[in-house]
Structures are given as structure tokens and as C-alpha cells.
Amino acid sequence: MRPNFHPRLVNGPLGDPVLYVSMLHRRRALLFDAGELHALSSGHLVKVTHVFLTHAHMDHIIGFDHLVRVMLRRGRSIRVYGPAPLGDHLASRLGGYCWNLVEGAGGGLLLEVFEVDGDRIWGRVLDCGEGFRDPGRRDQGPFRGVLCREPGFQVRAAVLDHGIPVLAYLLEEPRHLQVLKGSLERFGLRPGPWLGDLKEAVLRRMPQDYPIPVSPPQRGPLPLGWLQERILRERPGQKIAYVCDARDCEANRRRIVELAQGADLLYIEAAFLEEDRERAEATAHLTAWRAGRLAAEAGVCKVVPFHLSPKYASNPEQVTAQVERAFRVFT
Ligand SMILES: [Zn+2]
Ligand SMILES: [Zn+2]
Numbered sequence: 460m461r462p463n464f465h466p467r468l469v470n471g472p473l474g475d476p477v478l479y480v481s482m483l484h485r486r487r488a489l490l491f492d493a494g495e496l497h498a499l500s501s502g503h504l505v506k507v508t509h510v511f512l513t514h515a516h517m518d519h520i521i522g523f524d525h526l527v528r529v530m531l532r533r534g535r536s537i538r539v540y541g542p543a544p545l546g547d548h549l550a551s552r553l554g555g556y557c558w559n560l561v562e563g564a565g566g567g568l569l570l571e572v573f574e575v576d577g578d579r580i581w582g583r584v585l586d587c588g589e590g591f592r593d594p595g596r597r598d599q600g601p602f603r604g605v606l607c608r609e610p611g612f613q614v615r616a617a618v619l620d621h622g623i624p625v626l627a628y629l630l631e632e633p634r635h636l637q638v639l640k641g642s643l644e645r646f647g648l649r650p651g652p653w654l655g656d657l658k659e660a661v662l663r664r665m666p667q668d669y670p671i672p673v674s675p676p677q678r679g680p681l682p683l684g685w686l687q688e689r690i691l692r693e694r695p696g697q698k699i700a701y702v703c704d705a706r707d708c709e710a711n712r713r714r715i716v717e718l719a720q721g722a723d724l725l726y727i728e729a730a731f732l733e734e735d736r737e738r739a740e741a742t743a744h745l746t747a748w749r750a751g752r753l754a755a756e757a758g759v760c761k762v763v764p765f766h767l768s769p770k771y772a773s774n775p776e777q778v779t780a781q782v783e784r785a786f787r788v789f790t
Contacts, residue, residue: 463611463632464697466724469498472765472775475518476703478726479503480630482611484655489612491628491701491726496522504529509607511614512541513703514625515548524552527568531561531587536569540606540616542624543576546583550593558590575602575618575626610662617714619705622743627705629718632696636661642690649674661687698722700759703766706743712753719757727754729764729782732771744768747778751785762786 461483469477475494481503482488488506492513496504504526513519530537539549549572561567567587574581574596581596606628607614615629636658643650651674660669660683667684700719705711705728719725729751730744739746745753747764754762764782771778 461637462697463635464630464699466699466726468726468763468765470495472767472779473769473772474498475521476513476728476766477522478701480699481506482655484650484652484658485611486652486655489614489630490526491630492519492703493522493526494518494520496525501529505533505535508535508537509609509614510537510539511606511616511626511628511701512539512545513627513701514542514621514623515545516704519703520548520552523549527553527570530568532567534566534568536571538571538573538607540573540614540626541575542618542626543574543581545574546572546581546585546593546596550583550585550591553585553591554593558587561587562590563588573599573606575606575616575624578602580606610659615718617718619702619711619714620708620743621704621706625704627702627715627718628700629722630697630699630701632698634662635694635696637692637694639690639692646689647675647678648690657683657686658691661691698724700725700727700757702727702753704728704743705745707739707745707749712749712756715753716757719754719759722757722759724761724763725754725757725759726763726765727782728766729778730766730768732778732781735768735770738768738770747781748785751782751787752789754782754786755789758790 463483464480466480469479476492477494478491480489487508490507490510570585580599580602582599583596585591604615606616613631616626619625657671669683670680673679700722727750729747731739733746733748764779767778
């Protein structure tokens with residue numbers, strides 16, 4: 460099965476946390492955390508439509524301004540999610556710049572910021588055309604686990620304790636629509652971005668006779684129902700969990716295992732070796748042993764440790780090996 464989500468840990472296991480997830484046949488990408496972003500080209504950054512921040516410690520958010528700079532005049536909006544008081548943090552970061560050249564110009568960047576505060580979600584829009592002035596937050600309703608629902612994906616969140624509230628995320632594909640390559644060829648069709656449009660139209664439950672432009676263009680447009688029946692097959696969706704910065708306590712362990720249950724892939728911080736547990740406890744981080752054990756308890760297919768302390772820069776393999784060992788022992 461060709462996956463729809465293509466995740467990439469941009470700065471490797473030792474650099475700032477950034478998970479870039481591109482989507483098959485879509486001109487869009489999701490970002491989990493926004494540490495240093497210079498390893499991503501502008502071409503990659505302009506695809507970002509949603510940013511999910513775990514918290515506002517510097518290493519998780521320092522790249523955000525770079526993203527704003529790249530997107531400033533493209534007439535787009537980005538949805539940004541995180542724990543309260545994320546909106547205040549972003550408004551004061553952006554309040555540190557002068558915006559006179561873009562204020563009132565129109566066609567500028569809109570940031571739709573949503574923050575989880577206890578059992579409610581609050582939102583605000585920071586508008587480039589208004590110099591990103593803070594309008595204050597507004598109640599968006601109760602928080603019941605699902606933060607964001609879009610046609611091809613949804614994202615759940617769990618609140619963890621890291622001395623401050625932190626969000627851990629689960630990216631889910633509610634329905635996976637697989638393209639049958641053989642059928643494409645049989646009907647003289649070629650792969651391309653139109654397959655993403657077709658899947659989106661199916662997920663949006665558009666009518667069966669809804670016309671879909673295809674490739675090559677002279678073969679279409681073809682009705683959605685005709686294409687769905689012949690070239691798509693439904694499979695269980697992909698699940699990717701992202702857990703970064705959490706104290707090793709009973710409540711966090713329970714929430715992580717619940718959120719990541721049965722995920723295909725779990726990205727989890729493994730800041731310190733079990734032998735350095737004191738350091739982990741002092742900074743409210745997980746150890747490698749605990750990270751591997753949590754992955755096993757959640758029954759994930761694969762665990763990817765990251766956010767290792769620079770202390771292990773000369774030998775990160777000892778940390779990743781400890782995660783793997785715990786994962787095997789407890790599976
Ligand atoms: Zn942190
Ligand atoms: Zn961190």
C-alpha cells in the first residue's frame with residue numbers, strides 16, 4: 460500500500476524537533492513543531508497549511524518566524540495549534556517586528572491560531588494586513604480530543620505535563636483510498652495531482668456524477684463514481700503519533716499509550732539514557748528506556764526516537780539502541 464503521509468524528521472535525532480509531513484498527490488504539508496527550519500527549502504515551506512506545536516520552549520518554535528517570512532505575501536492562511544497561551548506567545552513574537560510595508564496591503568498571510576486550555580479550545584486570527592495585532596482569544600467550544608478535521612486527515616491531541624502543558628499529537632487518515640495502478644493503465648490514465656483531487660472529492664462525499672479532470676486531459680473529465688469504482692480501493696488509514704517533551708509520570712504514560720495506540724509510527728522523545736534518569740527527571744523529559752516501553756505498550760509498528768540531549772552527540776546510537784531494546788522486551 461502506498462502511504463499518503465510521508466513524514467521526515469527534518470533535523471535528525473539530535474537537532475531541533477521538526478517533523479515535516481507531506482501528502483501524496485497534494486500540494487500541502489503539515490509541520491509538527493517548528494524548531495530550526497533552514498533545512499527545508501522555500502518550496503517545501505510554502506506547502507505548509509497546518510502547524511502543530513507541542514509547546515513554546517525555544518527549540519520547538521524558533522523557526523516559526525522563518526515560516527512567516529516565506530509565506531508573508533502569498534495570500535494564504537496557516538492554521539496553528541498548540542497549548543495555551545500559544546496565541547499570546549505568537550502575537551508577542553510577531554509584535555517584535557515592524558509591518559508598515561505589508562499593513563493594509565491585502566493578500567497577506569493570515570494565521571489562525573487555536574490553543575487548548577483545559578477542556579476548551581480558544582482561537583484568534585493574526586492578520587498580516589493588520590500588522591499581526593492581537594485581537595484577543597475567543598472561545599471555540601469544548602476540546603474532546605480531536606483538534607482538527609480535514610477531508611484527508613484528522614489530528615487528535617493529548618495534554619501532557621512537562622512542567623508546563625504540552626500537546627502530543629496523533630495524525631490519522633480516517634479512510635485510506637488506494638489507487639489501483641493497473642486499473643489506471645488499463646483505462647489509459649496517468650498518475651498526477653488529479654488523483655489527490657479525486658480522493659478529496661470522494662472524502663467530501665461529492666455526488667457520483669461530479670466531474671473530475673484527469674491526466675491526460677483529453678481522457679476527461681470523468682464522473683467521480685465511475686473513477687471511484689474502477690481505480691480506488693479503501694484500506695485502513697495511516698496513523699502517526701508525535702510525542703515530544705513529557706515528564707515520566709503515571710498520567711503522561713497513560714495518555715501517551717492511549718493516544719498512540721496501534722499507530723504505524725511513533726515519533727517519541729528519548730532525551731536521556733536510563734542511566735541519566737536524574738537529568739531526565741530534573742528537566743521533565745522521558746528516558747530512552749521509557750520511550751521504548753511506551754511504544755511497546757501502545758502496540759505501535761515502529762518507534763522513532765528523537766530530541767536526544769546533545770550530551771550524546773558523539774554516540775546517539777547508544778540512545779536509539781536502548782529505545783529499541785525496551786521496545787523488544789516489552790512487546
Ligand atoms: Zn520543552
Ligand atoms: Zn524540547
